[in-house]
Amino acid sequence: xxxxxxxxxxxxxxxxxxxxxxxxxxxxxxxxxxxxxxxxxxxxxxxxxxxxxxxxxxxxxxxxxxxxxxxxxxxxxxxxxxxxxxxxxxxxxxxxxxxxxxxxxxxxxxxxxxxxxxxxxxxxxxxxxxxxxxxxxxxxxxxxxxxxxxxxxxxxxxxxxxxxxxxxxxxxxxxxxxxxxxxxxxxxxxxxxxxxxxxxxxxxxxxxxxxxxxxxxxxxxxxxxxxxxxxxxxxxxxxxxxxxxxxxxxxxxxxxxxxxxxxxxxxxxxxxxxxxxxxxxxxxxxxxxxxxxxxxxxxxxxxxxxxxxxxxxxxxxxxxxxxxxxxxxxxxxxxxxxxxxxxxxxxxxxxxxxxxxxxxxxxxxxxxx
Numbered sequence: 001x002x003x004x005x006x007x008x009x010x011x012x013x014x015x016x017x018x019x020x021x022x023x024x025x026x027x028x029x030x031x032x033x034x035x036x037x038x039x040x041x042x043x044x045x046x047x048x049x050x051x052x053x054x055x056x057x058x059x060x061x062x063x064x065x066x067x068x069x070x071x072x073x074x075x076x077x078x079x080x081x082x083x084x085x086x087x088x089x090x091x092x093x094x095x096x097x098x099x100x101x102x103x104x105x106x107x108x109x110x111x112x113x114x115x116x117x118x119x120x121x122x123x124x125x126x127x128x129x130x131x132x133x134x135x136x137x138x139x140x141x142x143x144x145x146x147x148x149x150x151x152x153x154x155x156x157x158x159x160x161x162x163x164x165x166x167x168x169x170x171x172x173x174x175x176x177x178x179x180x181x182x183x184x185x186x187x188x189x190x191x192x193x194x195x196x197x198x199x200x201x202x203x204x205x206x207x208x209x210x211x212x213x214x215x216x217x218x219x220x221x222x223x224x225x226x227x228x229x230x231x232x233x234x235x236x237x238x239x240x241x242x243x244x245x246x247x248x249x250x251x252x253x254x255x256x257x258x259x260x261x262x263x264x265x266x267x268x269x270x271x272x273x274x275x276x277x278x279x280x281x282x283x284x285x286x287x288x289x290x291x292x293x294x295x296x297x298x299x300x301x302x303x304x305x306x307x308x309x310x311x312x313x314x315x316x317x318x319x320x321x322x323x324x325x326x327x328x329x330x331x332x333x334x335x336x337x338x339x340x341x342x343x344x345x346x347x348x349x350x351x352x353x354x355x356x357x358x359x360x361x362x363x364x365x366x367x368x369x
Contacts, residue, residue: 006076007136009035014136014155021052021066022136023152023292024143025322031143034071041158042067047252050295053323054154054162057284058273059259064159068296097124101358102351104279111275112347119207120266120275122354123342125282126362128369130335135161141368146234150324152291162286164329165364167233170290171251171258173321174298178247178254180216182208183231183325184263184344185239188360193230195237200348205239207346208262211269212243215257220245234328234364251321255290263344264288264325285331287340292323328364339365 001009010033013020019036034052036042044053044063051071055063101124108120132138139153146165155161172179185201205228216223226242247254265288266272276284298320331338341361343354 001074001076003076006031006033006074007140009033009072009074011136017157019066019156021054021152021154022139023052023150023154026148026150030075030077032073032075034066034068034073036066036071038070039157041156042070044294047250047255047294050297052154052292053294054156054159054286054291055259055289055326056286057260057264057288058277059256064156065294066156094126097126098355100124100281102355105345105349105351105354107279108275108345109347109349109351112345117272117275118267119204119262119344119346120272121262121264121288121342121344122276123280123284123287123340124358126339126341128337128339128366130332130337130369133332133335135163135332138163138368145368146328146364149233149328150292154291160285161332162326162329163332164326165234166324166327166329167231167238168263168325168327170261170292170323170325171254171321172323173247173251173254173319175318176246176248177244178216178220179242179244180212180258181243182212182241182261182263183238184208186343186357186361187237189232189235189237193232193237195230197230197239200346201239203348204344204346205241207267209241209243211262211267212258216243216245216247216254218257219247219249219254222246234367236360236364251295255323259290260288261325264327264342266344284340286326287329288342289326290323291326292321294321294323295319296321328361330365337365337369 010022013035018039022033024031042065044065051065051067053063053065104122108122111117135153142151142165149165149167151165153163168183169181185205223245228239228241231238231240298318339362341358343357
């Protein structure tokens with residue numbers, strides 16, 4: 001399908017107030033979309049479903065599903081360029097927001113120093129008034145700017161409209177093999193990946209690595225941890241550690257064990273989650289939730305030589321799931337873009353620095369507005 005036809009189909013679906021998701025996986029050129037037939041609200045029951053899932057921060061709330069078998073699946077390998085110039089925006093005075101966020105960080109540090117928490121992620125919203133409100137144009141700019149991220153635009157008339165460019169994989173499953181990552185620790189990118197990480201960032205990252213490994217040991221005795229590296233996500237650098245293994249449980253149990261990770265919640269998980277719910281003073285909704293493909297079918301063949309009919313008989317169908325943490329995201333509500341940002345707090349955090357980190361992270365989304 002041509003890029004023009006592809007986006008016209010999505011635009012028509014959006015104008016008709018019907019659910020859809022359009023997305024591109026990291027480092028890929030193909031853009032995919034699921035256009036749901038009808039506006040019914042579907043939710044995941046046991047994670048045996050096939051489709052695109054959109055999950056909130058709170059695991060106890062409904063995971064929204066756009067079912068594959070009740071949607072039109074379309075793809076395009078090219079994207080029409082759009083004017084990447086910044087539209088006029090109005091940014092609200094942030095002095096009150098800064099005071100609230102730094103006070104929240106200080107309270108988090110006090111709680112950590114009391115021994116109640118090891119780490120907690122605190123976040124905030126920032127509201128921007130837009131002149132240009134077509135989300136598909138913003139999505140195209142995200143595609144142009146963030147080629148290594150999971151880029152998406154998701155809409156359901158009964159839920160809302162979200163866009164993002166996430167750098168973090170929650171979980172990839174292929175058959176009984178899984179891949180995940182620890183992504184934590186933040187620095188501004190200044191043109192060089194060869195940076196020196198401080199103790200605060202290294203400890204913050206290690207907490208996430210330890211959490212993932214300890215939780216996945218319940219499902220696998222074949223876990224492999226790769227060398228930690230520095231990766232770039234927009235104007236930000238992170239520490240990243242890839243983790244792989246083979247599991248013997250249902251995917252629901254693995255998701256439940258991982259989500260939310262200390263990179264978006266904290267450690268211990270339940271205590272950190274309660275601190276967030278009690279102190280952030282707003283509903284994260286789908287920010288720091290997860291989203292992506294669930295149980296899509298992929299046929300694999302032992303021998304790629306199509307003339308070898310005997311070996312082709314040994315083909316099998318695998319379930320493939322690609323789930324990403326919903327970071328670097330925003331919600332469109334009428335003429336407002338609500339940007340969500342946060343940071344990991346440890347005993348070594350400095351409140352003013354944590355505010356500056358969230359300001360840097362908002363630039364990821366502001367760059368395309």
